[in-house]
C-alpha cells in the first residue's frame with residue numbers, strides 16, 4: 160500500500176535518525192523511507208573527521224555554544240544552538256549504544272579530538288571514517304524496526320499538497336520508471352546539501368539539492384542560501400576532502416616559501432610543531448574554515464601559492480606526525496592522498512586548495528524541523544534551523560543530523576497522529592499529472608537541442624565565478640543573468656534515453672532542474688546581502704553590517720527572479736561581537 | 747590504446763543491456779581520452795555526458811567509500827572510482843556489470859539478494875536491555891574495538907560476491923560480506939546476539955563448502971578479510987556444535 164503514516168525523503172544520517180525517532184515515538188506508526196540511492200550510499204558516508212558534543216570535564220556547554228555562535232558570525236539562532244549543544248551528548252551516546260565504533264581512550268571511554276574553531280577538543284571520531292561508521296550503524300540499526308518500510312532507489316519528484324497540508328510525495332521507481340504516490344500524514348525532507356551546483360566540490364554525485372527545490376517550488380522559503388562553505392583542504396582535480404582532523408592532529412599549512420601563511424591573517428602566531436602546545440585551538444590551522452579559505456585567495460593573489468596541474472595549491476604537511484600516528488588517527492587521509500594525488504603524506508606534503516563543501520542555508524525550519532507548510536518537516540543539511548549561521552564549524556553537522564533528525568522525527572510523528580486518515584484519491588490525481596509532466600517534458604518530447612552536461616557545466620562555472628569565495632555586485636549580476644539564461648535553455652533540453660528501466664539520464668535531468676533552482680536562490684540571496692559575514696564575502700561591501708543584515712535571508716520562488724525577504728536572528732545571551740582567533744595562547 | 751592527434755585515448759568495451767529494447771546483451775565500444783588522473787568511472791561519465799546519455803551505472807562518492815560503483819574490468823571485480831585507466835593501457839578495457847548477479851540494465855545489477863541476506867543476519871546490537879543514556883557510553887578499550895573493527899569496514903560494494911566461486915554456483919549462499927557483518931557484531935563486546943546469528947548461519951550449507959581460497963579477501967578494497975571471518979565462524983561453530991552435543995549430557999540435572 161502506498162499509504163503510510165510518515166514519509167521521509169532521504170536515507171542519509173538525518174533521514175535514518177528521523178525514521179528511528181518516528182517509530183520509537185509510536186511503534187504503530189509506519190514510516191516510508193524513500194531514498195534515491197540505497198541508504199548506505201548516502202553522502203553522510205563520506206564524512207571523515209568527526210561529530211561534536213561536550214563530554215569531557217574540562218569542557219562546557221557554554222564553550223560549545225559560544226564557539227558555534229562566533230564561528231557562525233552571529234547569524235546562529237541562539238535558542239536553537241543552546242538546545243542543540245544540550246542534546247548533542249545524548250544523541251552521540253545513543254549512537255554508541257547502537258554500535259557505532261567510536262575511537263576510544265585506553266580506559267575504554269570515547270575519545271575526542273580538536274577541530275577548527277573549537278576552543279576545546281570535543282569532536283568524537285571513528286578514526287577518519289566517522290560518517291561512514293555513523294551511517295552504517297544507523298542504517299543497520301534501522302533494519303531492526305519493522306515499522307520502517309524502505310523505498311530504495313525511488314526518486315521523489317514533487318510534494319503532494321492537499322487541504323493545505325503536505326501529505327506525501329510523487330516518486331519515480333528507478334527500476335521500473337513508474338511514478339507513484341507515497342502518502343503520509345506528514346513528510347520529512349532529509350535530502351542533504353547541493354554541492355554539485357559548483358564545479359569543484361567534496362560532494363558526491365547525488366548532492367543535487369532536490370529537496371530544497373521541492374520545498375521552494377511548494378512556496379516554502381529557502382533561508383540563508385548565500386552562505387556556502389569552502390573547505391580549505393581539498394585535493395586538486397578531484398576535490399576529494401582531506402579532513403580537518405589532519406590539522407586537528409597537528410598538520411600545518413604552508414605556502415610556496417614553506418611559510419605558515421595563516422599568521423598573516425589575524426589567526427594567531429604559530430607554535431613550532433614540536434611544541435607540546437601545538438596545535439593551539441581556535442588558532443592558525445585550527446581557525447574557522449571561512450577564514451582559512453579566504454586566506455588562500457589572498458596568498459594566491461600575492462603569488463605565494465604553488466602552481467599545480469589543476470590550479471594553484473598550498474601544502475598541508477603532516478609528516479612530523481610520523482607514520483604511526485598517521486596510520487592510527489588519519490589512515491584514510493593517507494589512503495586518499497596516495498590513491499588520488501599519488502603522494503604519501505608520511506613522506507611528502509599534500510597539495511590542497513579550497514573546495515566547495517557544505518550548505519549552511521536550506522529549507523527554513525524551526526527547532527522542531529517544521530516548515531511554513533503544515534505537515535512538512537526538514538532536517539539535516541537540507542534544512543536551515545539555523546545552528547550554522549554564516550559559517551558552520553566542522554563536526555557540528557554530523558551531530559546536527561542526529562539532534563534535528565530525531566526532533567523532526569518526533570514532531571512529524573506527533574503531527575501524523577493528530578491528522579485524520581489520508582484520502583488517496585486527490586493525491587493520486589496529482590501524481591497522474593506529475594507523471595504526465597515528466598513524460599512530456601523528457602521522455603516523449605521531440606526537437607530539443609540542449610544537452611544536460613552543457614547546461615550543468617555552464618551553471619557550475621558561473622556559480623564559481625560569481626558566487627564563490629569572494630563576490631561582488633558585478634559578478635553576482637552576471638551570475639544571476641546567466642542562470643536565467645540557463646533556465647530558459649533548460650526548456651529546450653533533449654535526452655538520448657527514452658526508456659523506463661533505470662533511466663539514469665532522466666534522473667540527471669530532474670537533478671539539474673533542482674540544481675538550477677538552488678543556484679538561483681544562492682545567487683540572488685548573495686546579491687541582496689550587501690555586507691560581508693562569515694563565508695559570504697563581498698569585495699564591494701567588505702564589512703559586517705549588523706544594523707541592516709543581522710538577519711536571515713529568505714528566498715521565495717517567484718515567476719522570474721526569487722523574492723528575497725528577511726527574518727530576525729534569535730539573540731538571547733550572546734550579543735553580537737567580534738570574532739577572535741589566535742588568542743588562546745595568551746589566556 | 748590509440749593516439750589520435752595529440753590526446754592519447756583508450757577504448758572501453760561496455761556491456762549494454764536495455765531490457766525494453768534488447769533480449770540479449772551487446773557490447774558498445776567507446777573511445778575516450780586517456781588521462782593520467784582518470785579512473786574508469788570518469789571515462790563512463792565522459793561517455794554519458796558527451797557520447798551516449800543512455801549508458802546507465804551507479805556511482806556517487808568517487809572516493810571509494812559509498813560502495814556504489816563496483817563493476818567487472820577485464821573480468822576482475824573493481825571499484826571503478828579507484829581503478830585508473832592508465833593501469834590498463836595500452837589495450838582496451840572491457841567493462842561489465844558485477845558477475846554473479848542478475849543484471850537490471852547496462853552496468854546495474856540487482857541488489858535485492860544481498861539486501862535480504864544482510865537483513866537476515868540481524869546486523870544490529872542485540873542486548874537484553876539497553877542501559878539508560880544518562881549512564882553514558884559502554885566502555886570499550888581500543889583492543890576490544892580492534893576485535894571487530896576490521897569487519898566493520900565493509901562498504902557493501904559486493905565485489906566479494908562477484909569473486910566468490912561458491913556464490914557463483916549456489917546463489918543461496920549467504921556470502922562473504924554478510925558473514926563478515928555477522929562477525930562484526932558477534933565480536934563486539936556490546937553485543938549479545940551471537941547465538942541468534944549462529945543459528946541463522948548454521949542453516950547455510952554454503953559456509954561449509956567455502957574452501958578458504960580467499961578470492962573474496964583478495965578483491966576487497968577495504969581489507970575486511972571476509973575469508974578470515976568465515977574461517978573464524980567455522981572454528982566457533984564447530985566448538986558450538988561440540989558443546990551442543992556434549993552439554994545436554996554433562997549438565998544434566
Ligand SMILES: Cc1cc2nc3c(=O)[nH]c(=O)nc-3n(C[C@H](O)[C@H](O)[C@H](O)COP(=O)(O)OP(=O)(O)OC[C@H]3O[C@@H](n4cnc5c(N)ncnc54)[C@H](O)[C@@H]3O)c2cc1C
Pocket residue numbers: 168169170171172173174193194195196197198201202203204205206207208209210211289290313314315316349350351352361362363365366369370400402516517538539540541553554555556557558560
Ligand atoms: C567529504 C565530506 C566530509 C564531511 N565531514 C564531516 C565531518 O567530519 N563532520 C561533520 O560534522 N560533517 C561533515 N561533513 C558534512 C556532513 O557529512 C553532511 O552535512 C551530512 O552528512 C549530510 O547528511 P544528510 O543526512 O543531511 O544528507 P545525505 O547523507 O547527503 O543524504 C541525503 C539522502 O537524501 C536522498 N535523496 C536526495 N534527493 C532525493 C530525491 N530526490 N528522492 C529521494 N531521495 C533523495 C539520498 O538518497 C540520500 O539518502 C562532511 C561532508 C563531506 C561532503
Ligand code: FES
Pocket residue numbers: 805806807808809810811812813814815816825826827828
Ligand atoms: S563512487 Fe563511491 S565507491 Fe566508487
